[in-house]
Amino acid sequence: MTEAVAARLVRAQGVTAPGGFRAAGIAAGIKKSGARDLALVFNEGPDYTAAGVFTQNQVKAAPVLWSQQVLTTGALRAVILNSGGANACTGPAGFQDTHATAEAVAAALSDWGTETGAIEVAVCSTGLIGDRLPMDKVLAGVTNVVHEMAGGLSGGDEAAQAIMTTDTVPKQAALHHPENWTVGGMAKGAGMLAPSLATMLCVLTTDAVADHAALDGALRRASARTFDRLDIDGCCSTNDTVLLLASGASGVAPAQEDLDDAVLRICDDLCAQLQSDAEGVTKRVTVTVTGARSEDDAFMAARSVARDSLVKTAMFGSDPNWGRVVAAVGLAPGVIIEPDRITVSFNGSVVFTDGTGTPDSREVDLSGPDIQVVVDLGLGDSQVSIRTTDLSHAYVEENSAYST
Amino acid sequence: MTEAVAARLVRAQGVTAPGGFRAAGIAAGIKKSGARDLALVFNEGPDYTAAGVFTQNQVKAAPVLWSQQVLTTGALRAVILNSGGANACTGPAGFQDTHATAEAVAAALSDWGTETGAIEVAVCSTGLIGDRLPMDKVLAGVTNVVHEMAGGLSGGDEAAQAIMTTDTVPKQAALHHPENWTVGGMAKGAGMLAPSLATMLCVLTTDAVADHAALDGALRRASARTFDRLDIDGCCSTNDTVLLLASGASGVAPAQEDLDDAVLRICDDLCAQLQSDAEGVTKRVTVTVTGARSEDDAFMAARSVARDSLVKTAMFGSDPNWGRVVAAVGLAPGVIIEPDRITVSFNGSVVFTDGTGTPDSREVDLSGPDIQVVVDLGLGDSQVSIRTTDLSHAYVEENSAYST
Incomplete structure (x- = not known):
């Protein structure tokens, strides 16, 4: 654990801090305000292992149902996230919208040069429950966001901005381990925060080499001790999703204990950022x-x-x-x-x-x-x-x- | 049930509407405002049967612990109630204060001409948790309130006023049954209202002839359907108490179904009054x-x-x-x-x-x-x-x- 103590936590970096990840965040016109509202996190590999935890609400949004299903493979190449609409309580048509979004991401990534299937794309949505998404804008946005993808820190910044709803600041953190591997993450969420997650989306990335079981263990342990212990208003949303993707780009396979610790520290820091920016917070x-x-x-x-x-x-x-x-x-x-x-x-x-x-x-x-x-x-x-x-x-x- | 339909519900009357009850409410100086803060409900008999339901909070105020104990006899001659302090989280000294109050009521009633023991006196308190009551004022007030007791409606009015805390209006109701028996009641409570009762005190009276089991059945059935289904803020207090006292003064022993129905209707009406006067209510x-x-x-x-x-x-x-x-x-x-x-x-x-x-x-x-x-x-x-x-x-x- 001496290595973990020496690891360096940085808030100015997020999902693109680890090697092997690109990201982007654009204004696709889903939000009336014209602010950024569509984000992509793309894993360039060589590994594509992934794990996720989801809302315990029995009423699950379409993107949660979709992402739970694709994650049964234990692998993901990309996550597409939108703010400006939760796509929850939207019936079978809403589920079709999620499916179409994943298909569009897969097609755009394939065109771009990385053969991708829809089943390798997780979808996250956040915003008002009950309205259909403006799919013309979402699908046009998907093409644009794939073209905008950047490997530098700016891509991660823009993605963190694009998932904000009532958040006033983007939330990012990265932990650089002295053994030359990194965990990064971004999160959003300001109200409807309760144990069993919150109204939150969170994408974590790492360039460590780790299989699905290692990621899943680290993520569940960290969520239980961080996001599940953040309770702003006792309300738990239909859309909560926390994903962890590993690219293996560092070539380093950390001990499970070190991976656990790094993921926990990032989740804990993102949690503190969520608390500080919660709706109406004065204390x-x-x-x-x-x-x-x-x-x-x-x-x-x-x-x-x-x-x-x-x-x-x-x-x-x-x-x-x-x-x-x-x-x-x-x-x-x-x-x-x-x-x-x-x-x-x-x-x-x-x-x-x-x-x-x-x-x-x-x-x-x-x-x-x-x-x-x-x-x-x-x-x-x-x-x-x-x-x-x-x-x-x-x-x-x-x-x-x-x-x- | 045709009789029940014809029964008359009146909001201007409360605990002294049934025969055999006196009440009073005075300003004893417990509240800094100088408002009425000490109430007495006295059962003149010939019967003294009683039943009660109490908070399900594991942290119970001294008066709740006391009243639960005295009610194991199934009988009560009097209830003394104070606002201006909950006498909760006050330790063994707080319990002594409750006991001393019941002893003082028993002594004053005995002096007044009705031989009474402390074990026949229930105690209810409401107000801020954690402070001791000003016992010099409470004990002096007990003597005064016994002298002030009146059998008319004004005594019930004053008692209903004396138990108010953040309530803006007193809550009373009486149901006159065509078979010449009556149920009356008063209640307080505006915040900390949740199922498993509320932050509320309620005293119900009847001149019907009914044994403890009949009263207990009617009260539990009514509470479960009324007070337990009033939820202002999910908070449940340390002091909640609902008591039902029967004097038998009407000489009429109603069918259990009629008693159940009358008690339910009074509780339901008091509940609606509590909801309408809840803290900060606009809807x-x-x-x-x-x-x-x-x-x-x-x-x-x-x-x-x-x-x-x-x-x-x-x-x-x-x-x-x-x-x-x-x-x-x-x-x-x-x-x-x-x-x-x-x-x-x-x-x-x-x-x-x-x-x-x-x-x-x-x-x-x-x-x-x-x-x-x-x-x-x-x-x-x-x-x-x-x-x-x-x-x-x-x-x-x-x-x-x-x-x-």
Whole structure:
């Protein structure tokens, strides 16, 4: 693990930081604003291994259904992503649109010189649920985006911009390992963020040599500890997709532990970027539950606090109203607690212990932008942290006028 | 059931509408505002049967622990209720305060001429979690409130006022049965309202002759269908208490079915009053799930929609963003759905069916104060309705500055 410590994390680089990847992001006219809205990530090989994790919502968008299907091969040559429309709840016609998009990408890449089948192309969409995509614009855009593909960092930048919806900044990160392999990634997502992923798309790339099983293990482990522990509003979208593609271009086959660690660090950093840019955020709140009997208990208790509207509005008001935290813990589904053993701290100050509040508990300063809530259940050794935000006027404003 | 149909529901009357009950509500100085903050409901008999349901939060306030204990006898002579402090998370000292309050009520009633033990006195508290009550004021208030007790409607009015916190209006209702017995009730609660009760206190009274089992059955049945289906913000308090006391003063022993129906109607009406006065409410939203395989499925699906922050902010913006409703149904814990069989309607207009949106689904008018959301799962015959509200700027404002 000494190598991992020495690895270098850079935020100015994304999916094209590893060797063997090209990307592009263009304005195809899907968004009315004229902003970039169509991105392509292309794997030049020599390997094409891939893995993915998807929304746990039973209502899955057409591109999720498609991408789950193509990933059963364990390989991908390209990912096409659009913002400006989720293509969810669009029926069989919406699924046809996704299929046609993948076919168009495959045809354009084949014309460009790399023989590609639609089954090697994952599709991701994000935006309003329920509307069909303007397919004339999408299909014309596919041809253009293939021509625009660049291997340098600018292609990754543009792709990260093209997947933004209510995001205010693009999210990218790359980790350069001293053994000369790299993991890069980009993500989008600002609202509808909850465990079991978020309203998010994320594409990770690496030039490491790794088979599907290695990628799949690294991705599932990292997602469970990062994206699944980001909960902005308890809402989980129909489109969530996280993909990891490996080109093998570095010629280095890292140990599984090193690959796991690198993917985890990139996911963790992208997660922090998603939290910082969440809809209406004025406070970044981390809820940590320690002393739980199991990691499941710690997770459910932390999520109960992180989702509680009264806790979140109190955080917005910089109000150390710890009673709401204790009450939220008491409602965590399936978690047996002993209220008198609970200790709650805000920013390191104990506010509740031995069944009652501490004398200065109402005086704790929560006026800064970062708030640490720690709940020690006093029952065991397991712990989990969940990232969330406050519930602000801006969140209400932004979400009361999204489709209209 | 023809009698039940002819029964008369009146909102200007509450706990003193049935014979055999006195009540009072005074300003004891617990609230800094000087508003009424201490209420007493007293059963003059001849019967003293009672039943109660309490919060399912594992963190229970001292008065809940006390009242659960005294109710094991199935009998109550009095209920003392205070606003201005929840007496929750106050440790053993807080429990002593509750006990001392019950002892003081028993002593004052004994002095007044009715020999009473503390074990016949239920205690309810509501307000901020975590602070001790000002016991000098509570105990002095207990003496005064016993002296103020009145048998007329004014005593019930004052009691209903004295239990208000962020409520803007008192909530009362009485049902006069043609067979000459009556059920009355009062309730408070505006935020922290969720299934498994709400942040609410409710005292129901009747002059019917009914034993503990009859009262308990009627109360549990009614709570499950009313208070448990009111969900303002998914938060469930430490203090929720609903009590039903019977004096037998009418001399009439109604059929269980008639008692059930009367208690249900009063609870349902009080529930509607709680919803209308919820914190920050600008829209009253009813989410109905039909066509479910079981009532549990219908409940979990309706609750998932009713708690969804994105659905609630859309309602605030009068935005028919039905995709958020479909996505919320897809996340209902433990409910297996078939997305293509779902039909969603807003105010009677179908917006989603056969897996996709209807042509005019974005045009549905949601500008009025009442919104009906109906989700037909297309899988069975069970249905459940949950009352909720929108998520507004006023909710955020009110809850971001409560303790400070």
